[in-house]
Each structure stands twice: as C-alpha cells, then as structure tokens.
Amino acid sequence: MSYTIEGSTGPWEVVIGLEVHAQVTSEAKLFSGAATAFGAEPNSQVSFIDAGFPGMLPVINRECVAQAVRTGLGLNAQVNLWSRFDRKNYFYADLPQGYQISQYQYPVIGTGQIEIDLADGSTKQIGITRLHLEQDAGKSLHDQHPSKSYIDLNRSGVALMEIVSEPDMRSPEEAGAYLTKLRQILRYLGTCDGNMEQGSLRADVNVSVRKPGEGFRTRCEVKNVNSIRFVMQAVEAEARRQVELWEAGEEVVQETRLFDTTRGVTRSMRSKEDAHDYRYFPDPDLPPLVLDAAWVEALKAALPELPDARRARYVGDFGLTPYDAHVLTLEKETAAFYEAVAKGRDPKMAANWITGDFFAGLNRTGASIGSSPVSAGDLGALLDLISDSTLSGKLAKEVLEAMFETGKPPAAIVEERGLKQVTDTGAIEAVIDQVMAANAGKVEEYRSGKDKLFGFFVGQTMKAMQGKGNPALVNELLKKKLG
C-alpha cells in the first residue's frame, strides 16, 4: 500500500532523494596528516594545510580513498579507476582555503544500489547515484561572544563521503529505512562510525510532491538533518508544506531549507537566486586519482560480510526466522554477540534467548550490547546449563535476571542461590509419593480417567521442590507412579 498525502484536490505522492555526508573513519584528514578525533580542544587538530596557509599543498590520504572504495563496493556500486578532485569556491570564515576540495565531475564511485527493509516485511531497491570524497569545513561558533564569531578548524579537512541516492523513495518510512540501511552498511564496513549525534552522519533531504502519474515537480533541499527520526519528520513536514502551496495555487520555489526540530517545520535558508556560483574547476594541486584494479580487487576480497549476506546466512544455515535474523543483524555488535553465543550451541536457542530475555534485560538496565553486564561468554554458559539439564528454562530466566543485576557468571549464581535443578530420581520420587499421599482423592479421580489432573500433580510436585525439579524427570516419574 503506497504512502500518499491526502490534499483537498486528492492524493499526492512524495518523491525523496537523500544526500548523505558520512565522515570517513580514518586516523588522519583527507589531505593533511592532522588527527581527526572527536571532541578535542578547539583548533588543536589543525595543520597549516587545514588552515589554508600560504604555500601549503594537499596530499591525498590513501586510507581515505580505500574507505571510499570499500563503501562503494558495499553499495554494490561502480568503482571508477579514474576520478578527479575539483575546487568548489566560496568564501566563508570556516573555509580556510576559500574553496572546498571535492569531486564534482568525476566521482570515485558511480552508480550502485541497496535494498531497504520495510515494516511490512517487504523490501525495495534504492539506487545510488554516486559517492564522492570531499573535505569537511571548520565550525563557526556565533554564540560565544556578543560581537565576535569563533572558528574551530578541527573538522576542517576531515574526509567526508557524500553519498547521493536516486529520487527513489516515496514515503518517510522509506527515507528512514534507507538511512538506517546505509548507516548499517557503513558501520559493518567500518568506513563511518554512523554517529549522528556527533555529526559523523548527516543528511540533506530532497523532497518534492506530485500527483500520481506525473513527472517530477520542483524540489526543495532540507539541509543537515542529523537523526533518522528527524529525516522522517522533515520529509513529512516539507511534503505537507508543498502540498499546501500547490493546492493554494502557489508555486514551490527551489531552495535550501532547514528543519526546525522543536516546531517540526522546515524554513527557508536561502533561495536559488542567492545560490553561490561555486566556479568548480579541477584542483591543479592534485593529479587525477588513478586506482589500480588489483588494489580494488584486494579491498573487495578483504571486505567484511555485509548485513544482507549475514541475514541470509542466519536464515539459511541457522534456521532463524527472517525477523530474528533481521533483528540480530541490525547492528554489527549485536551480530557479533549473537555469533559468539551461538558458536557450538543451538543457534535457534541462542537467537531466542538474545531477542527475548537478553534484550529485555538490556532494556531494563538501560545498557547496550557494548556495555552489557552479561557477556556473550556468560550467556553461552547459561545456555549450556539449560542443555545439560542443570537448569530448567524457568530457573534460567531467574539466573539471567540475577546476572544482569550482579554481572556474575551463571555458575556462581546457581551455586549461591542453590538453584540447581534436582535430577536425582530418588529425591523426585519421594516428593511424588508425598504429593500422592496428600491428595489420595485426586489420585483416584485421575486413575478413573480424569487425565486433566496430570497438570495438577506436576504443579504440586514442582511447588514442593521449589521449582528445582527437572521437568522432564518429574513428568516421567509421575506418569509411572500414577499408572
């Protein structure tokens, strides 16, 4: 069922394309040796190159190029063995060179595509137009002084990948799913940490609306949206604004807009008329970027398993449901945790415990996979205690809760609390005998055909054993004794 906005003149379709700026994970900047760590003292990670000093020259960082190529391969995209850096000229206080080095005409990565997963279980292919490398600018701080602006150049020169999608998305959900999937791929590849709060991943959202069956109408670009939720909200708000304009007989003007997250509306930033003439031209300081096909092949061969492949493997090899496989592969860390738990154990059992009680425990304690008080090794040990009948499923849940609270391994908790399951048939039989003696009337009823009473005897036996009786043995021995 497709998403539309109901206007007074009928339904409107929404057309969305995303330009995502992803900060390349690398030790050093794109064209200088300066460091890239987040949160450093202002202007402490700036070389003379980043500050645009006279006579300074850019030298490409090979690792940043490798990261872009890995990303392109992860997006099933064309790797261009010949690409070029251009200068995008404009003046701003946090742009020290007076131009940004970018790839305008010949990007390092060409067309590709990714598959997004939608809530109804369906999937959709979204085209990638291109990926190119460029420098980030510095940061202007206008709120530190009444009449001055402060400039922090730490980010100046940091490598960004600009990943441009085709206008293939048709709903806020699809836009959100695209960004989720893109972020997931980047994180699996280790080419961008995907941290949207720190600005490592930002999206410019292009939105237009149209009547079903029409060609494209004028689009607006909502700049620098920094969360998946805000992207979805921005699409909706901007699409509604455009529908209202068209229906009021007005025109949508092509312009750059900002999303006001507190009021949930977009507002104009600059119109096409004040658009810069960037005077792009090839950067004469940098020869064309020529990649060796064998080098690209080597990067391809060393590529980690990507989420789609991993999910397929979980369904195919481990027999997980597509839903569980999806949940377990969403984050690279979750998948790694799952595989550590599942290794040498029943993979379905491991999946059930992680998606069930383990996630519930994380939620309850406000922890993440990375900060979980329960390690993969300890969770695996707990599963082993179930498999060897030391613990019943019910007891195991109690033990896991205690593990979340204390961070102790399961064996220690079982020991401390005496939770060990009773598998001694003699002991179980003795309890059964007591239960049967105390409920002689019920025994008679059962033996005269009231089969449903079996559950009553199980319950009474387990109760008498404080839940520690091995359920299978209790069942077996009860059946024998009750005849």
Next chain:
Amino acid sequence: MTHPTELTIAGARAALDRREISAVELTRAHLDAIAALNPRLNAYITPTPELAERQAAEADAALARGEGRALTGIPLAIKDLFCTAGTRTTAASRILGNFVPPYESTVTANLLRDGAVFLGKANLDEFAMGSSNTSSAFGAAENPWKRQGEEDTFLVPGGSSGGSAAAVAARLALGATATDTGGSIRQPAAFCGIAGIKPTYGRCSRFGIVAYASSLDQAGPVARTVEDCAILLGSMAGFDPRDSTSADVAVPDFAAAVARGVKGLRIGIPREYRMEGLSPEIDALWQQGMAWLKAEGATLVDISLPHTKYALPTYYIVAPAEASSNLARYDGVRFGLRENGEDLKDLYERTRAAGFGDEVKRRILIGTYVLSAGYYDAYYVKAQQVRALIKRDFDRAWGEVDAILTPATPSAAFGRDEKQDDPVAMYLNDVFTVTANLAGIPGMSVPAGLDAKGLPLGLQILGKPFDEETVFAVGGAIERAAGFNALPTLRAAA
C-alpha cells in the same frame, strides 16, 4: 684576487674549499654591497644580515670540519615568494606584509641542507603577477643596466623575479631562487644579462611557495653563468611527497652536462616564433645563436609549433583562473592583513581591497569571470583544450629535435613608465616564454648579446620534459660562443 662579489658560484666554491676566502668574508662582501646599493635598486624587500652572518659562521665551521656541501657558504637571494621559517614572507603584497611563516619551503630547505647562506628576500611583482616588478607593494626594483646615454631612465628588471635578477646582476648575490609561471625567471634573466632556468614542471617542489597558478608555477635559479644555474638547480630539485605534482625522478648531475657540447644535437627553430613585428635586433641575435650552434656541430631543423599564437591568450585564462582560487585564502581571518568591517563580508571586502594591488585584482577578476557559470566552457575548458594542443605541438617536435632555440623576449628591458597603461602590451612580454609553462617543459634564458643601446638580450633554449641536461648543454655552448662579458652600470665594487 677577484672581488668576492664578482665570483661565480663555482669559483666561490673553489675559493671557499681552498680557504682563500671564508664564508663570513664572502657573505659580508655581499651584505656591504646590499647596504650600499639596495636603497637604490630595491632588489631586496627584506635583507637578512643577521641571519646571513650566522649562517656564514656555521658554514665556516662546517668547512673547517670538512663537512662542506655543494653550497656551503654560498650567499643567495631568495625570492620573497618562498616561505622561510622565521623570516617575513610577503609575496610583495600588502596582504602578507606582516606574515612570518613558521615553516620552510622545500626548495629553500634543500638549499639550507646544502649549506647556503640567505642574504635576504628578493623583490618581485605582487604574487608573481607581472613582467616588470612594478606591481610590488614594496616599490619597483630597478634594473642595474642603463641605456647608453640615458643614465637617468629607470629600467625595469623584468618580472616577476625582478629582484632576484637585479640582485644577481648587480652583484648583490651570487645566485638567487626565482619562480616562473609564464616567463618570470627567463624574462628578468634576459633583461638583466644573466642566466636563468625554469625546469620541468614537477622538478622542484612547490611546497611552501606562495601559489600564483599551481599548474604553471615552477621554481628555478637565476645566476651569472649556466654552470651556476646547474649547481643551484641540483640542490633545489628533487621529489617531495608534500607536493602531489612533484615528480619522483632522480636528479642528475646538471653541472656535468654544461660542458657536454652540442655536437650531433638537432636544434629546432620554430617558424611560428618569427612573429610579425619581431624586432630586427632580436631576429639578428636569434640568427647569431643558430650560427653558433651550427658551428659547434649541431644540426638546425626548421620545425612548426602551430598553436603558438594561442599560447598567450590561453595563459591569460588558465593562470588568472587558478590565481582567483589560490588567492581566496587571503581573507583577513587567520593571518596577514585584516581590515575590520561591519560583518564578515565587509571584512573580506575591506581586507582584500586594501591588501591587493591593481594587477592582482585585475587577474582575480579575470579568473573569477572565466570560471563563472555560463563562461566556464567558453573560456576555461577551451583554454585547457588549447593547452593540450600546445603540449602536443612540443611532443611532436621532440620526434625531430633534441632542443629548441628561440629568443627569450621580444625586446630588451623597458622603462618603468613605458607600457604601464596597457596591460596587454605588458602581457606580450611573455609571448616566447609562456609555451614552456603551458607544456610543462624546461626553458632557459642565456645572455647572448646587447641591443643598440647596450642592453642585454637573451636566447631561450627549450627542452624535453626532464631533459634539463640537454638544455644546460645547449645553454653552455651558447654562453661559450657568445662570450658575454658586458657589465651592468650599477653593481657592487664598480
């Protein structure tokens, strides 16, 4: 003994090594000459006597330890476009009038590594934009040569490396660094009666040289002999990982090539350089050069470089385009001149209005225009296409010849007040030299004779990419044949 300022670099090297003179004596002789003549010639923007004395003392100590290198104790002028750590570097612009770089350019670092002594920072056209050294914010440099009977006429030393050439010609330095974007080494060398070579693009690192037009800029030396140029270039050149356009090729022994001779070499004479209105004096000098080479055993070959006439307009699109972008960083925000304004835009406008001179502004405007939307294809893209054709002309010529001989300039040095009203007339100075920058090939100017008024004229030798050795061989042959020994009117110890 020869006065120390009259020595060649090779001669000074020998005298220093034999302890006939100390580095301190040699340097002081030059510092005295600078003190006496620089107020008149304005060849140096910033003399650095204390630094020079210190470096000279270190050079003497190194020589005493037997650790002398190629340039130990050799006093040089450094074009004020090369960043020198701790020494003001102005690019002859108000906008960098107070700029002291905390880093050293690769070329000057190479010279320091080899023991050179820096006498000071030499004058130039602002941001190396010009052919007369009159656009310097620190005043014009004067050519030490005088027209016969016109001793009061202020002649320009050429540009942009006018200060470097004037200093070397007037004996205020044994040699100098220079840069050449459209002829800025070869034209002032010719105007001042000295030798100068622009090597192949990529031969010298551009790291730490204030950029004018990045795809054309190339550092090189000026000196009084071809051999001295070879010695200096040997030290300046070399691969630098900090410049992505620097070539990772070995630096040969250039000095050894100077005496190689031209026997068996095929020398191209491009017919397109015999331009309409070429002065008979220049043409005669060219003919003389051909005769010398032929007499030395070279074969002259008539060649065609059909796109030559498009070189100058192509240059005046490509160079300003790159300059308009390269000079955007001079915005008053981080270093250099700042003129405060109402807001950021006002700060930019005031700073750049006050900081840049007319010629720089003119080229920024031209460059901005040719890169603008709607004009880019007609100007910049077209110019790049023509540039490729000019390069192809040369590539084809190398199938037939080993080097090419042309005049260096269309005229001898002109007066400061001539040509100033007509930028295009000024641009024509580069007509013989710009092709080498556009094609990235080496070009050298060698003094070869005097015009009717006693001013020096130069011949230009163009060579194959990374074959400076043949250029030096041809230059050496011309130098020996010409026996050029005329002296400028204004010079130390004169």
